[in-house]
Amino acid sequence: MPVLEIMAASHPANEAPYELIYWHVIPGRGEHIRLCFVEAGVPYSDTAFAEGGMDVLHAYISETNTGDELNPPPFAPPILKHGDLIISQTPNILQYLGPKLGLAANGGDDIFRVNALALTALDGFSNEVHNCHHPIAIDLYYEDQKEECLRRVKDWVKNRLPKYLGYFERVLAGKASKDGPWLYGGVLTWADLVLFQTLDGTTHFFRKAVAAARSSGKYDRVFQHYEAVKARPRIAEYLASDRRQKYSNYGIYRYYEELDVVPEE
Amino acid sequence: MPVLEIMAASHPANEAPYELIYWHVIPGRGEHIRLCFVEAGVPYSDTAFAEGGMDVLHAYISETNTGDELNPPPFAPPILKHGDLIISQTPNILQYLGPKLGLAANGGDDIFRVNALALTALDGFSNEVHNCHHPIAIDLYYEDQKEECLRRVKDWVKNRLPKYLGYFERVLAGKASKDGPWLYGGVLTWADLVLFQTLDGTTHFFRKAVAAARSSGKYDRVFQHYEAVKARPRIAEYLASDRRQKYSNYGIYRYYEELDVVPEE
The missing domain is CATH 3.40.30.10 (Glutaredoxin)
Structure with missing residues (x-):
């Protein structure tokens, strides 16, 4: 256009x-x-x-x-x-x-309940992943803070990834989710799309750690939620199209083999 | 209670x-x-x-x-x-x-204009200051990441502090602020209170860098804004009371003498 x-x-x-x-x-x-x-x-x-x-x-x-x-x-x-x-x-x-866009559950104050979930995914979960490749300075290249990155990601996959996955597992288990598969009110909201995208990007960044979390069985609701969003017809069509841009090392969700660590005991 | x-x-x-x-x-x-x-x-x-x-x-x-x-x-x-x-x-x-609470300017979509300003202060400015004392891990003590902190704060006061101060100076200079002293619409909103508190906390953390920014004359509108909020009668009374808790090294805004750096040329 x-x-x-x-x-x-x-x-x-x-x-x-x-x-x-x-x-x-x-x-x-x-x-x-x-x-x-x-x-x-x-x-x-x-x-x-x-x-x-x-x-x-x-x-x-x-x-x-x-x-x-x-x-x-x-x-x-x-x-x-x-x-x-x-x-x-x-x-x-x-x-x-x-x-x-019809993504706000049942209206009224629900927008604040949905927004709290979206903010937890965005300003917590997603921003912390983003900070994993520039712990020292946003304006410095990864190459200038590699050692610090490695130290940070080891901590992050051990302590923070389970914290966020565990939190959303609890949300999905709670009564306000109305037995799922969505986070709130029995209907798909913008918070569901945000959590999907955050977990999708995190999976790109931390392949091994997310795979280990998935196979642990501790977060089954979260991964079922991820698959449920991915299977929505319009979302599935979009993800398969060239309108869906690929992750790259210019963005929030990167991939550096040396940072793709598994949580240490 | x-x-x-x-x-x-x-x-x-x-x-x-x-x-x-x-x-x-x-x-x-x-x-x-x-x-x-x-x-x-x-x-x-x-x-x-x-x-x-x-x-x-x-x-x-x-x-x-x-x-x-x-x-x-x-x-x-x-x-x-x-x-x-x-x-x-x-x-x-x-x-x-x-x-x-009557802090949303003229209602309607203004809440989204005000919220954008508040989010810039909170999720940008304030969170970056917070991250200055734990660049490697939220769950690690400052003492376990001291060197990384020093590297981070030197970058932050040089590159990020001027970016945020410059941004809010521009907001205050813009037509939508209606000639100030407030950020938006000629009335005090919650974004003004958020910017005040963020700058107050940042001043506690980075005494020297904020003092240098103030005396530079580049951000006069921002510092006038800070003083205008501080002088609101109910705010002034509150700040002088024991309901206003002191900053401490358990919180977002800390003070470590060795991190109180001035921007290097």
Whole structure:
């Protein structure tokens, strides 16, 4: 889609197109948002696949952008434009979209219950995996902090991976999940898509540790949940398409053979 | 307040008491929530100051807690109980409270604009400061990762502190702030309280680096904003009271003399 179309004059919010502004090449944090649109079957534009898309993105996060009358400048992608609204921060965008895409359970205060689950997956689980390849500095290359990375990942797979898997196992065992397979309220919500994507990315990063967790039998509900999301017809079709970008060592979820460790006793 | 009173049978949400479940001894993430109640002049209970409060907290985060019919178990404090609703994750609790406490600008989609600012301060700025004292492992003591900490803080004050201060300076300079002193819409919102608390804690951690940033003149709007929040009558009274807990080396914002570095050229 051409840049001008992406930047088209805004429509009233209800009929406005959904415009995702995110990096190309990596699934990254944008992928959580894409999966919501995919599951809901709702169209959206995406700078990752648009000619000139990165120019649009860079204009939003430029140090000269001070926003507009209605919207502060975004700190970083992903960014969502929907009519006059321009917002950033992944969990925030997901919470805005959840009710509009029918992914917010039974409405009302459920959005806060779902958001708590999504934030635990995103700002806990996923961000900790991300920090595994740059414990010392976000702006330094992995190659400049290799030893520290190894020390960190050994701790992470031993102490933190079981903590997150155990937590979501408990959520799925709880009464509020209504006997599953979904995390909350007996219906698929955006938190399910976030947990799926987080575990999928973590499996790319820590193949051996996740395989060991799966075969331990301690987290069967979590892995059944993962498979249930993966088998949703629109999700399955999307994952098999070339719209699903591959993980790479530019993104959140990387693969370095020497960091693919198993938990030590 | 006795535990039984804290745990009292739930009321209809509108007249239900606000119950904050958080650690004692440290301001921590709970402080963002406390400042909202304080600014709004709305009463709340707080396990940090309640007899038996830590028993209540530990019951919520116990590995045997699977939640109830309506609420998944919380992953970690802070937790808010309001009538039948039990939610966790700081930005989520703030977003729930914002409109109820009159801290959500002009309503409607503004809650997502405000939430993006709050998330940038919390999940970016504040969490990165927190990670400065445990780059290798959350569960390891600072003493077991001292060298890595020093390497990390040197990078952080040089590259990340200016990035966050510069971002909020831009937000305050933008049209959506309506000429300040507040971040959004010409009114004080929960994002202002979050930025204040984050900068206050960062100043405790990095005295020299924040002092250098202040005297540089590059971030005058940010430091004026900080002073404007601090001077709000209810906030000023609270900060001077013994309800305001001191920072300590058990919390997010610590002080180690050897980590109090100035940015190197």
